[in-house]
Every structure is written in structure tokens, then in C-alpha cells.
Amino acid sequence: MNRPAHALLRSTLRARRREFVRLTGWSLVQAVPALLSGWLVARAVDNGFLADRSAVGLGWLGLLACTVLLGAWGTRQATLQLAGVVEPFRDDLVTLVATGTLHRSARRAGPTDTAGVARLTEQVEIARESYGAIVMFVQTFSVTAVSVLLGLAALDPAFLLFVLPPLAAGLALFLLALRAMAARQRAVVLADEAIAEQVGAVADGLRDVTACGAEDVVRARVGARIDAAAGAARALARLTAVRTAALGVGGWLPLVLILAGAPWLVRDGVTTGAVLGALTYVSQALQPALRGFVQGLGGSGLWLLVTVTRILEAAGPTETEAADPGDADPGNAPPATAGSGRRRAAEPGNAPPAPRDGRVELCGVTYGYARSAEPVVRDLGLVLAPGTHLAVVGPSGAGKSTLAALVAGVLEPQAGRIRLGGVPVRDLDRGRLSRSRVLIPQEAYVFSGTLRENLAYLHPTATPPDLDAAVHAIGAQALVQRLGGYDATVDPAVLSAGERQLIALVRALLPPARLVLLDEATCHLDPAAEAVAERAFTGRPATLIVCAHRISSALRADLVLVMDGSHCRLGTHDRLMADCALYRDLIGHWDERAEPARSASPEGTLEVT
The missing domain is CATH 3.40.50.300 (P-loop containing nucleotide triphosphate hydrolases)
Structure with a gap:
């Protein structure tokens, strides 16, 4: 590939730092309910309902409702700011794809680069949507996780012992499996490209296929590509079970540990409201944010990484192509697939076999x-x-x-x-x-x-x-x-x-x-x-x-x-x-x-x- 996908993403972050700062600011407003929800629930229980002061408890819950409204307003503003980050990124990808496709078409004769057209129309849109989703998921999880940990520490630092280790273990399990999941996702994308290229070739030559009686051969070749795509999708589906395991460890295990350790916490002086507040932090803030992060990064994130990599691979000539002076007969040159250079005629090991005569x-x-x-x-x-x-x-x-x-x-x-x-x-x-x-x-x-x-x-x-x-x-x-x-x-x-x-x-x-x-x-x-x-x-x-x-x-x-x-x-x-x-x-x-x-x-x- 011409440039690693992560280098392109980093350059995007640097080029639009101001937009990301504004987005982060509104994400902090969005995280206000996550920061205060458990603490407000604890105050409502301890100072209100358990003290036979229902009005005070309802007042604390009303304040919680106000923070929810404030978070909803922050979510709206963050979503509006997202367009300023995503749309320029899409424009960059369109420029890369269009430049690469035109460059390849100008350098070689033969079939049109249909895979390049597919990247322009499908993969760029996939990358755009995935990029926007990943920015929101990662930003939301980051500010939410920090807010929840701060809120738990404010209730009682002992809660961190029940939440932080399983959260770290779940994230580690997921991130370790992410590389293998990216490879499986790449296989799915390549299989989809192969189907599109094969079907395009068949559509262009339907008359010749029918005239030569090659329907069964073409059916077998297209069927093989479809079977390969189905196999790649099944392999990816099997590996995505790791996402469920990571969510269970990082999102559900803290709840079980807090409930199991509640008697010990209460004997150590932790109030009932604090326990309920900790459960609120985990179940209403941390767990949804972790679910969005794991599912988003394991779904949209993989699509983003793989599609951007494929786009970069085809954005310009490979080293082999750049060094290739061209064949004497370009119209008969073998077509090159996306991301691979043509075989050089000067290399004896790559010379195609030629018949001696017409026997x-x-x-x-x-x-x-x-x-x-x-x-x-x-x-x-x-x-x-x-x-x-x-x-x-x-x-x-x-x-x-x-x-x-x-x-x-x-x-x-x-x-x-x-x-x-x-x-x-x-x-x-x-x-x-x-x-x-x-x-x-x-x-x-x-x-x-x-x-x-x-x-x-x-x-x-x-x-x-x-x-x-x-x-x-x-x-x-x-x-x-x-x-x-x-x-x-x-x-x-x-x-x-x-x-x-x-x-x-x-x-x-x-x-x-x-x-x-x-x-x-x-x-x-x-x-x-x-x-x-x-x-x-x-x-x-x-x-x-x-x-x-x-x-x-x-x-x-x-x-x-x-x-x-x-x-x-x-x-x-x-x-x-x-x-x-x-x-x-x-x-x-x-x-x-x-x-x-x-x-x-x-x-x-x-x-x-």
C-alpha cells in the first residue's frame, strides 16, 4: 500500500485539530449525566428516601433529569460538529480513489478498472460512515469511562477495585483479538471485490459467453467467488464472538462483583445509596458506552481500517508499475488487479508460455x-x-x-x-x-x-x-x-x-x-x-x-x-x-x-x- 491507513487517520486528526477540539468539548457536555448520575442517585437514596424525606429524594432525581436534558443537548451539538470532521475525510478519500483510478487507466490498456469504480461508490461511503461512527464511539466511551471512574471514586474509592480490573481485562481481550478480526474483515472485503469484478467481466461478455457455450464455466467461476465470500463472512462471524466475551467481562462482571461485595462494603461503612449509585454508574453509563465502543470498533472500526487500506493500495501506481516501461503491445498486456502491478515482460521468470507453431x-x-x-x-x-x-x-x-x-x-x-x-x-x-x-x-x-x-x-x-x-x-x-x-x-x-x-x-x-x-x-x-x-x-x-x-x-x-x-x-x-x-x-x-x-x-x- 502507498501509506498505512493509520498514518492517513493520524494526518486527518492533525489537519482538523480545531474541529476535534470543539467535538471533544461538546462530548464533555454529553458526559455530564454519566459523571453525576450515580452521585445524584446516592444522595436521593441516602438523604431523601431512606431518611423519610421523599421530597428531597425527588428533588435529587429531578436534578438528575436536568443533567439528562443537558446531556441530550450536548449529544445534538456533538453530532452537528461531527460533519465538520467526517465530510472533509470523505473528500480526501474520493480524491485518492479518483486519482488512483485515472492513473491506472491512463497507464494501461485493457479492461476498465471496475474495482476502482466500486471503491469510489461503495468503499468510500463505507469508510465515511464508519469513520463518523468510530469518532463518536471512541469519544463517547473515553469521556464516559473517565466520568464513571471519577464518580465511583467520589462515592468511595473501594468501588474502583470492583470495576477497574474487569474493565481493563475486557478491553485487553477485545483489543488483542482486534488484529485477527481485521484480517478476517479484509478477507470479506476482498471477496466482495472479487465478486464485483467477476460479475462485471461476465456482464461485459454475456454475448460471447452464450455464443461459446461457456455458461457452466462462468457459473462455476462466479459460484466459487460467492462461496469464498460466504466462507470469509462465516470466519469473521465466529471471531466476533470475542466481542460478546469482552463485553461480558468489562460490562457485566463489575455489576456482579459490586452486588457480591455489597455486604462487605456496607460493613465497612459504605452507604446503601452509594452502592445503588455505583450500580447506576456501571449499568446506565459505563456498560452502554462499553457496548457501543466494542460493537462499533469491532464492526465499523474494522470496516474503516480495511476499506481505507484498500483505497490507499489503489490510490497510485505500485513500485512495480512505476518501474515498468510498458510492453511493446499494450493492448495485449495482461490486466492487473487492484493493488498489484503488472508482471514485467523483462523478467524471464514471468514470461508467459508461447506456442512454437500452430500445431x-x-x-x-x-x-x-x-x-x-x-x-x-x-x-x-x-x-x-x-x-x-x-x-x-x-x-x-x-x-x-x-x-x-x-x-x-x-x-x-x-x-x-x-x-x-x-x-x-x-x-x-x-x-x-x-x-x-x-x-x-x-x-x-x-x-x-x-x-x-x-x-x-x-x-x-x-x-x-x-x-x-x-x-x-x-x-x-x-x-x-x-x-x-x-x-x-x-x-x-x-x-x-x-x-x-x-x-x-x-x-x-x-x-x-x-x-x-x-x-x-x-x-x-x-x-x-x-x-x-x-x-x-x-x-x-x-x-x-x-x-x-x-x-x-x-x-x-x-x-x-x-x-x-x-x-x-x-x-x-x-x-x-x-x-x-x-x-x-x-x-x-x-x-x-x-x-x-x-x-x-x-x-x-x-x-x-
């Missing part, structure tokens, strides 16, 4: 959307040489999109392994996804912004000639001209589904990915435009996997994978036409207008047990 290997891959459901993909083994063009075909629900998501690393298989260029796809750095593979789902994603930002999203360093070449290869020149050029603002709502797919295809063509997966990514294009787009990808030294929408896609491919649940067949178009009935049936339902098949020397193996 795709699936070994014994099984995946189902529920443990009890029939697997969509069962014990699939598939090897594709670098640069292979594979078309995946099959009836609806056969698992084509699931296979694409598995190969891309969006889904994790229940069994088996998947490698790209010798590296497990789940180990490839998520922040550098476009460096290794690109998945374009059926529903293409276009965001509000310029056309250049949309096209270069996966390759921010692309130059205008790079953009021109990719646009020409995909056949999107007319679209770029209609929209008004690369610097024109794009409104996704006014684009057709085919136009959105053209933008997504150009975006996927720009980065030097080893593997490109098109999951019916051309289904809204006409056959001629689809052929142009696929030729653009086959002209690159990358492996291409296409979930085919038309017969022409299968005819242009080196190899065709026919999927039908657990039954898969791999081969060329001619071979499958000869010995695969399902493929012939699919051909009969497709449009017969197709380009001639490419001449190629396909290389690939398939194993299905």
Missing part, C-alpha cells in the same frame, strides 16, 4: 455441460499440423461450438488435454490471447467507438497499411467507405449482422495468431463474401478451424471433421463422401453451389475411443 493436439478430450449429462465430446483425440485448414461439420447440437471453445481454451475439458504448439491452451497467457489464438463466435461483437478502435482491438500497434491490407483481404472496403473511414464513430445498433461479422473478421486477421477459430463467423455473409474471408485466413501461416455453415466451407478445407456426439470422422471431402453416411446426408441438405475443392496434402490424425 493443435487433443488427447482423450471429454466435455459435458453437467456431470450427470451425456458428454458432448467424448474421448476425442485429434492432431492437426501447423497451417491445416479444418472444417467442422455436423447436425445442430453435435458439439461444434463446444469443440471450438475447448480448443480456444474458453472451456476446460473434464478429461484429457489440449495443446497449441506444444503448450496447454489453459496455460497460455489470457492477457495475450490474440498472440496465440483468436476465436470469432457466430454473434460478432462490435463496441461503440471508432472503426479503427474496433478493427485494431486485438492489435493496437497496427499501422494504416496493415489495416488497409486486412480490410482488402476480407473484402470490407465498401463497409469502411460507407462508415466514413477508420476514424468514423461506429454505432453497433445500426450495423447489420453481416457488417458486424466483417468487422470482427478484419479484427481477427490483423494479429499474428497461430490459430484462428471461426465458429460460424461468416453465417450472415453471402457465399461469395464468405469465400473471400476464408481465403484471407488460409493465405496466412496459421492453423484455421472453421465450424462450417455451408458446403463450400467444407469443400475449401484441407480436412473435414464430422461430429455427431461421441462419433467423429476425419478425412477429406472425397473420402468422407465415400465412407461416411452422415456426411453425405449433410451434403444433401446444403446448397449445392460450391467452389471446387482446394488441392492440398492434408496432414492430420483422429482418434475416438
Whole structure:
């Protein structure tokens, strides 16, 4: 963290010393009933009621009522003074959060710092309310405890022997447990942040999640964050039982000791009124103040300490970030969590694994959307040489999109392994996804912004000639001209589904990915435009996997994978036409207008047990 939370709180106290002095003054007025209540009760009993002078006793009690009114007025004034202490503190926190969030957003590309926004809107308000509550609780307990001890000493110093030791023991027990409680509270805050960040990421990518069939994976990840938050809350709840024990020792034990020692006190000359006055001091003043102090410091105090610490952690760049000169490709930099710097690319130990080439290997891959459901993909083994063009075909629900998501690393298989260029796809750095593979789902994603930002999203360093070449290869020149050029603002709502797919295809063509997966990514294009787009990808030294929408896609491919649940067949178009009935049936339902098949020397193996 940039500065310790306690240092910030101390600086706040120093900066607003005058406001705190005024607040303390009104707190002393607020404590007048605590100072005089026991003494007035003792006078009313000894000099009034026990002396058969009820009017005198009622007079002393009337004076007690006046002190209560005076204390209520002091409470009101202290509460009004509290705003002068709390609101500037809130302004300081807002400044810290806003500065830190803007600084991080300016230094890195990638997702918006949603955790920073959460801190601005939620944690600052928590800190503000907690700070105000703690100031009142601590101030009230301090002046009340001193007033009660002075009042007990005025009645008889012997009462201090019954009150001071258990009060000190209860406070010590509570303060010793406070550090562990702060750690538990921090775990709760971090778990809440993790849920907010995970849900924000899911909300931003709902279309892609649905298109890739990743609902169960996302549900499991969000569920894990929620379970972690529930576990942290339970651990905190178990530890907060110490607060009850501290209150029992410091607030209730003195009452028991005074009652148990009353016979000895009376024999030693202490009056009955003094005993009642001591009980009044403890039960009506000390015990409520101690309860507010313990519950406030153990609740609001922990929230204050933890939230201020989290705010300070994100208020500025960490030492790692400050020393980081930045990656050559900032758009592909891995996102950093709040309070942690990005991994430095110059450090060899932190270098993400990179695939050697576009070789795709699936070994014994099984995946189902529920443990009890029939697997969509069962014990699939598939090897594709670098640069292979594979078309995946099959009836609806056969698992084509699931296979694409598995190969891309969006889904994790229940069994088996998947490698790209010798590296497990789940180990490839998520922040550098476009460096290794690109998945374009059926529903293409276009965001509000310029056309250049949309096209270069996966390759921010692309130059205008790079953009021109990719646009020409995909056949999107007319679209770029209609929209008004690369610097024109794009409104996704006014684009057709085919136009959105053209933008997504150009975006996927720009980065030097080893593997490109098109999951019916051309289904809204006409056959001629689809052929142009696929030729653009086959002209690159990358492996291409296409979930085919038309017969022409299968005819242009080196190899065709026919999927039908657990039954898969791999081969060329001619071979499958000869010995695969399902493929012939699919051909009969497709449009017969197709380009001639490419001449190629396909290389690939398939194993299905």
C-alpha cells in the first residue's frame, strides 16, 4: 500500500485539530449525566428516601433529569460538529480513489478498472460512515469511562477495585483479538471485490459467453467467488464472538462483583445509596458506552481500517508499475488487479508460455455441460499440423461450438488435454490471447467507438497499411467507405449482422495468431463474401478451424471433421463422401453451389475411443 491507513487517520486528526477540539468539548457536555448520575442517585437514596424525606429524594432525581436534558443537548451539538470532521475525510478519500483510478487507466490498456469504480461508490461511503461512527464511539466511551471512574471514586474509592480490573481485562481481550478480526474483515472485503469484478467481466461478455457455450464455466467461476465470500463472512462471524466475551467481562462482571461485595462494603461503612449509585454508574453509563465502543470498533472500526487500506493500495501506481516501461503491445498486456502491478515482460521468470507453431493436439478430450449429462465430446483425440485448414461439420447440437471453445481454451475439458504448439491452451497467457489464438463466435461483437478502435482491438500497434491490407483481404472496403473511414464513430445498433461479422473478421486477421477459430463467423455473409474471408485466413501461416455453415466451407478445407456426439470422422471431402453416411446426408441438405475443392496434402490424425 502507498501509506498505512493509520498514518492517513493520524494526518486527518492533525489537519482538523480545531474541529476535534470543539467535538471533544461538546462530548464533555454529553458526559455530564454519566459523571453525576450515580452521585445524584446516592444522595436521593441516602438523604431523601431512606431518611423519610421523599421530597428531597425527588428533588435529587429531578436534578438528575436536568443533567439528562443537558446531556441530550450536548449529544445534538456533538453530532452537528461531527460533519465538520467526517465530510472533509470523505473528500480526501474520493480524491485518492479518483486519482488512483485515472492513473491506472491512463497507464494501461485493457479492461476498465471496475474495482476502482466500486471503491469510489461503495468503499468510500463505507469508510465515511464508519469513520463518523468510530469518532463518536471512541469519544463517547473515553469521556464516559473517565466520568464513571471519577464518580465511583467520589462515592468511595473501594468501588474502583470492583470495576477497574474487569474493565481493563475486557478491553485487553477485545483489543488483542482486534488484529485477527481485521484480517478476517479484509478477507470479506476482498471477496466482495472479487465478486464485483467477476460479475462485471461476465456482464461485459454475456454475448460471447452464450455464443461459446461457456455458461457452466462462468457459473462455476462466479459460484466459487460467492462461496469464498460466504466462507470469509462465516470466519469473521465466529471471531466476533470475542466481542460478546469482552463485553461480558468489562460490562457485566463489575455489576456482579459490586452486588457480591455489597455486604462487605456496607460493613465497612459504605452507604446503601452509594452502592445503588455505583450500580447506576456501571449499568446506565459505563456498560452502554462499553457496548457501543466494542460493537462499533469491532464492526465499523474494522470496516474503516480495511476499506481505507484498500483505497490507499489503489490510490497510485505500485513500485512495480512505476518501474515498468510498458510492453511493446499494450493492448495485449495482461490486466492487473487492484493493488498489484503488472508482471514485467523483462523478467524471464514471468514470461508467459508461447506456442512454437500452430500445431493443435487433443488427447482423450471429454466435455459435458453437467456431470450427470451425456458428454458432448467424448474421448476425442485429434492432431492437426501447423497451417491445416479444418472444417467442422455436423447436425445442430453435435458439439461444434463446444469443440471450438475447448480448443480456444474458453472451456476446460473434464478429461484429457489440449495443446497449441506444444503448450496447454489453459496455460497460455489470457492477457495475450490474440498472440496465440483468436476465436470469432457466430454473434460478432462490435463496441461503440471508432472503426479503427474496433478493427485494431486485438492489435493496437497496427499501422494504416496493415489495416488497409486486412480490410482488402476480407473484402470490407465498401463497409469502411460507407462508415466514413477508420476514424468514423461506429454505432453497433445500426450495423447489420453481416457488417458486424466483417468487422470482427478484419479484427481477427490483423494479429499474428497461430490459430484462428471461426465458429460460424461468416453465417450472415453471402457465399461469395464468405469465400473471400476464408481465403484471407488460409493465405496466412496459421492453423484455421472453421465450424462450417455451408458446403463450400467444407469443400475449401484441407480436412473435414464430422461430429455427431461421441462419433467423429476425419478425412477429406472425397473420402468422407465415400465412407461416411452422415456426411453425405449433410451434403444433401446444403446448397449445392460450391467452389471446387482446394488441392492440398492434408496432414492430420483422429482418434475416438
